[in-house]
Amino acid sequence: MIAASFRDCQAWKAEGLPLSTTSNEACKMYDAIITQYVQWRNDPTLGGIEGCIAAVQAADPDFVMGHVINTGLELVGTASSVERNERLASAVRRTVELAKTQEITPRERQHVRAMELFSRGALSKACNVWEEILVEHPTDMLALKFAHDGFFYLGYQTQMRDSVARVLPYYKPHTPLSSYLKGLYSFGLLETHFYEQAEKVAKEGLALAPNDAWCVHSVAHVHEMKAEVDKGLNFMQSTEKDWEGCDMLACHNYWHWALYHIEKGEYEAALKIYDSQVSRRCVSTGAMLDTVDACSLLYRLEMEGVSVKDRYREMLQVVEPHSEDHTLLFNDLHFLMVSLGGGATDCTHRLLDSLRERAREMYSTCCSCMLPSNLRTNTIRSMPGPYWWSGMPYGRTLPLLTA
């Protein structure tokens, strides 16, 4: 990508999405961050997302939307929370303070509010605010992507699909990043069981942008749901060169590839993908999506009777520092798989004790959880699954978790 091709102050204004900064460089780098977020790819020629965030801050340290996108992306990554990370908590406070002292647009103010709600775990409310932005500004890609990821974490499948469907008519072929809407829409379609339609839309997206890793991911899910294992294997193999460079999603796509092998009983092939891609990427990035994929793949292989004890112990090094984060219960469940699999009793107790404590806080404050209460309860109830699998009688696990 060429830095000069990104939108400057005037170009953003012309699209009805004015940004409150006089720095063209800040506007362009903000655009470059959104582009890489949508494409799931850190572009080394731009310095990756991190390099662009630094460039935005250097160009205009008080640019509110620069702070919003920086903090919002860290929250979306779910590897950190304001409760456990003072730097992140302080970044949220600084963004809110900056917004209070500046003349910014109502849209930017809504973005600040959504980010602040997200930081407090009120993700459902944050999604409502992003959706409100999209009513007035359907081509605000940042609001669309944050809402998409938010609905995904919440398990709000219909909302994820319809959020994209509502804005589709407003995107023209020349609108920046318009082809990537296909992948977003396709994923919503497959999550609501419209498999044929999902595959068709994803393939349309791939015809426009073969490196759209989210479209690839959507097709991978379709083949998984339809039990088309060989088709899935062929598809991943034939497209690998297009998406392997999408460093933020490639690991997850390899995880899907490994699942096909597990379903065929080809455990060595699945282990090869685990070692050469999933584990390697997880250890080098520390990204939470890569981490849960590695945990899950080991657990699935173990359930098939494959010995993965040593690999569990390696993964423990990655998981252990996050055992008290409790950013998403989905993550916690994966950490538990590895702490039990690796025989790390201390880590298991720390994870569950702090989770119980957090659950008490959630129930007492009622709305501060990222998950609705029924899902919250069900996920906590699912915790005994890995416990039982690790050898503890099921009847002894629930009291342990609900004590």
Ligand SMILES: [Fe+2]
């Ligand atoms: Fe997936």
